[in-house]
Amino acid sequence: MIKHHPTFELLQSFVNGDLPASLSAGIAIHADMCQECQRQISQLTDQIAEANFEFEANFLDRFIIDEEKDLDEIATIDFDDMIAGITASDEIEVLKEKEDKFISFNDTNYKLPDALHNMVLGKPAQIGKLSRSRIQLDEDEIHSSLLHIKPGGGVPEHTHKGFELTLLLDGSFEDEQGTYVKGDFIMLNSEHQHHPVSEHGCLCYTVANDALHFTKGINKLLNPIGSFIY
Numbered sequence: 001m002i003k004h005h006p007t008f009e010l011l012q013s014f015v016n017g018d019l020p021a022s023l024s025a026g027i028a029i030h031a032d033m034c035q036e037c038q039r040q041i042s043q044l045t046d047q048i049a050e051a052n053f054e055f056e057a058n059f060l061d062r063f064i065i066d067e068e069k070d071l072d073e074i075a076t077i078d079f080d081d082m083i084a085g086i087t088a089s090d091e092i093e094v095l096k097e098k099e100d101k102f103i104s105f106n107d108t109n110y111k112l113p114d115a116l117h118n119m120v121l122g123k124p125a126q127i128g129k130l131s132r133s134r135i136q137l138d139e140d141e142i143h144s145s146l147l148h149i150k151p152g153g154g155v156p157e158h159t160h161k162g163f164e165l166t167l168l169l170d171g172s173f174e175d176e177q178g179t180y181v182k183g184d185f186i187m188l189n190s191e192h193q194h195h196p197v198s199e200h201g202c203l204c205y206t207v208a209n210d211a212l213h214f215t216k217g218i219n220k221l222l223n224p225i226g227s228f229i230y
């Protein structure tokens, strides 16, 4: 069962459209697997829609009771145009037939989450039991990848200067805090230090930003795996 979810603040930023594409995709992927977060997202979306509607209604009210305004001017509001404008908004999704996409790691095919369908994936690279495919998002210091760990593989003890999101797409892994399963959304910051190991193997979606360049440079020399994962 999923035990780790995005915080309420993250869900709010997601609904407001304030998140970088990489984190936004992480929330969308998690919500696809988590009914509880799906419910919260639709509630937050409704609240925003309501707030926008009230704002527009107030605006029209003010316009109409403004005695300075000529009635003719009010008559020039073209409601057909207004409706056409609203329905043409790209916020309304066009339903189309979805086609499954797959990615292969170590001869196993994994179904790609819908949120990653339109993203360009780099060629998988491998060090030991770790393979990763970079997601080409051009978000400067924010790097996103699909990370596959073969059974018995793991990531040496590490910490991050920024944040590290690990979202389990398949399989499970363990660290000092316990076991994580498919759908778990694990957001860590520089206060956390961990040593994940996957007894049975797993596939994760990861997003990390590591802002301190000199540390990253030293890490690169001392720990090629660290830079491989970031």
Ligand SMILES: [Zn+2]
Pocket: 002, 004, 005, 006, 030, 034, 035, 036, 037, 038
């Ligand atoms: Zn959730």
